[in-house]
Amino acid sequence: MHLDATDLAALIGLCRAEIDRHGEHLSALDSAIGDGDHGANMRRGLEAVFAERDAIAALPLPAALERIGLVLVMNIGGAAGPLYGTLLMELGRGLGIADTPEAFAATLEHAIAAVARRGRSGPGDKTLLDVLYPVQAEVVRRSAPGRIAACARSAAHSTEAMQARRGRASFLGPRSIGHEDPGASSCALLTAAICGYFEEHRPS
């Protein structure tokens, strides 16, 4: 991964814009099976990161990712904060040890495992992990960004059929079936935004 400050600042801006654009939709998904705040939560987190984007972009990539994670944790709250925060912090820590394309896949796997530990959750629980696992599998396969994005989107969509075992949606029991998980949805949106940038700027 060789992202310079310009890339990083652009990616932060892209992610923030994407979440802003879909905030209402994310909250609507969360209203159906949760408490209706996922859009607001994610917006708050991305706004906080965006406000610090210049300082963050000036850092080496590992430190920048760790910082983004911390900003997310300290600003989002709720379930999404610790989960996205852990993902980014662990990614940064891992890349701080070894920052090669091979290492990236392994680091991502580790970071996702840390998210699962934090959430005491796993595949099929109807959470953002149900997007992270398939994305991670595509990264291992070195798939093209467009393919990864498409996979993320369909993974998010497939949470619709699941019964939630974690998060607020799990309180609904079988009534959680038939609705896409908001965390999975935001995760797919962010993945697609990032992949889109790579597709445009680093044609593989």
Add this chain to the structure above:
Amino acid sequence: MHLDATDLAALIGLCRAEIDRHGEHLSALDSAIGDGDHGANMRRGLEAVFAERDAIAALPLPAALERIGLVLVMNIGGAAGPLYGTLLMELGRGLGIADTPEAFAATLEHAIAAVARRGRSGPGDKTLLDVLYPVQAEVVRRSAPGRIAACARSAAHSTEAMQARRGRASFLGPRSIGHEDPGASSCALLTAAICGYFEEHRPS
């Protein structure tokens, strides 16, 4: 006034039926400028009188009227209870002293004055007194029952244009204008029911 037990029982039944039929309408009038319970209050009062109708009808007229007044006071509550109660109790007391057609007009005047004292109110305040005063004037004139009933109805209607100075409607200030007073309305309904009975049974 020479009402026998049958007349009295029939009149009680008539009044109760009339109030029951128009209960919703009275409450709707009260919702517009009061607290929406006049229909329920009057129903409760008339039901209580109706439940005792045999015992009441067996009494001499003055005692019967006094008893009706007391039953109304002890069951209606709100503004209507003491007002209708005072009217009937004072009517009964007055007729207990002198029970002739001439005395009736004077007694009615006294009873209405007692209501006004109880309510600290007078003509033009947008209350049931604005029906009672014109009815009393027709009684003095010995008008036919049909005429008295018509006069009561139009008197109730004319409260629409008044600004309330007593009762809950007075809290609205000028906003009370444009709505018929619920107490005036129930008073006209009862007057008309009673006059209807007299028209049918004692053609004058």
Add this chain to the structure above:
Amino acid sequence: MKKIMNAPERFVAESLEGLVRAHEDLVVFGGERKFIRRRHLAPGKVAVISGGGAGHEPLHSGFVGHGMLDAACTGHVFTSPTPDQIVAAMDETDTGAGCLLIVKNYDGDVMNFEMAAEMAASRHAIETVIVEDDAATGPAVRSRGRRGVAGTIVVEKLLGAAAERGAELGALKELGEGLNARIRSMGVALRGVAMPNNPRETFDLGPEEMEIGVGIHGEPGLTRTGFADADAIIRRLGEAILAELPPELLGDPDLRPLLLVNGFGGTPPIELYLAYGLARRFFEAHGIVPVRSLTGTFVTSLDMAGLSLTLALLTPDQLALWGAPVATPALSW
């Protein structure tokens, strides 16, 4: 509006029963359940009795207990109790020092308490205090005196504390009447209410409307205006209160302000506390620094959404009565 209710006819009775059962250490039903009274009367103390229509809970039954009311008579929803209830309460709680009746200024309440006082005059020494604190129904609107609204709590608390300390009937009446000049309340409604037996709301507010100057019976207020932010609402209520308090009291540095934010039944604590903070700022900006505060749901209009502010300018003695111990279902310290 849906209600937790079995049947309209049993609504009030079942609620009173729940209150008594939830607080059986403090209160009991009077004979024939015509009223609720203190479990332990204080012999030789003036009996402080209040009452009014149901729908204002915890007022008045929730304020029965040590340091406040001896008995509370409850009528049907928004309907004054009947004289027999009030007479029964006097007969059961007068321990020799007489009865003080605290009556909110509504024609129905005034007339029913008056009839009760007439009926019981031969057996009891009786004085009546009429509560008039509503800023929306001052002389400009109505010649017959203001409504009694949330400020009633202040009157009941102070008179209850004074009676507990042994004040005599005449002194209580004087204290109570003196309070009317010192207490002003102003309310706003965001939603009307439906009576238990009538699904239609007493007034219908659009999503962008509110009623200013409402009372506590779901009746429309003085004016309907566009919905506004909390600062604007509080300013509007606060200004009405200041305009209706006597200038000489407002300018008296020896008086001790008490600020009450009262929810009407459908407004949650998060909003009431927010309102308190803004009201506090508003009055402080006008040089009035509250030394005592109360925020909560005390004088309701069924489940109406909205709230009222009450400002009371108390003498140091009156403030001490406010702080005196009280042990009732809804107020205790």
Add this chain to the structure above:
Amino acid sequence: MKKIMNAPERFVAESLEGLVRAHEDLVVFGGERKFIRRRHLAPGKVAVISGGGAGHEPLHSGFVGHGMLDAACTGHVFTSPTPDQIVAAMDETDTGAGCLLIVKNYDGDVMNFEMAAEMAASRHAIETVIVEDDAATGPAVRSRGRRGVAGTIVVEKLLGAAAERGAELGALKELGEGLNARIRSMGVALRGVAMPNNPRETFDLGPEEMEIGVGIHGEPGLTRTGFADADAIIRRLGEAILAELPPELLGDPDLRPLLLVNGFGGTPPIELYLAYGLARRFFEAHGIVPVRSLTGTFVTSLDMAGLSLTLALLTPDQLALWGAPVATPALSW
């Protein structure tokens, strides 16, 4: 739904400010307003700290004070506070005996408190009690433990009283975890809620519908059914509670039942008291006679209409902790 609010972003902060100003004798803001804490800490006592999303007021900030919480951290509406708030509360209120964190069992709350505990582990002795009292989310529905709902008050009151008496961290944790088997709550909603930044209600109930088994975040419940009379509603809630309490506790004659009727924010006292009376009858008919009661609006879901019942089967020692003195904005005796 209209709210008394200036702007969604300032809603929570302005409400907290109002609470602090209304109760400045009891509570103050912690540093940077990250939490609310007792005005007077008790040195050498375990710091009892809780928190959660806003929208549940008076929980938790309203329970800060003598005999209950030392600090409460409030997040955005329905959003757990962030770890920095919780760490700051520990740093400011731990007077040497360590910190007990009381956390309602929501993934977000659990994770944020857990991260905070990890971050502060080197500076503080920390134990965590997870509250799980909801009858609607038992093992049959969800493998991950019940939600923490209105029973949280009982946990906070008992642990606060025990800490005040000098109980050590380990003993508090043990007491707290033992409570989870003894407390069950079940809620019903008559109307959904709207978030401050979103006029749409989280669920839309028709005039003849209700949600049974709801939590306190405006989320849908277990089932939607036809609206029913109060007896049927109470029976349904009561039966769920009985079904989810361990039979050996239900059959233990030495336990002391505590019955709590909690309004969700939009339900007025008249209905809550009615519900209390019916709930009391329901449990008594099942041989359970409550010896302590609490009726009011304590754990809310913004202005949701509806209520929950909570039954706690306490040992005599635990009952004594419930009765121990408490002086907080929302609970005091």
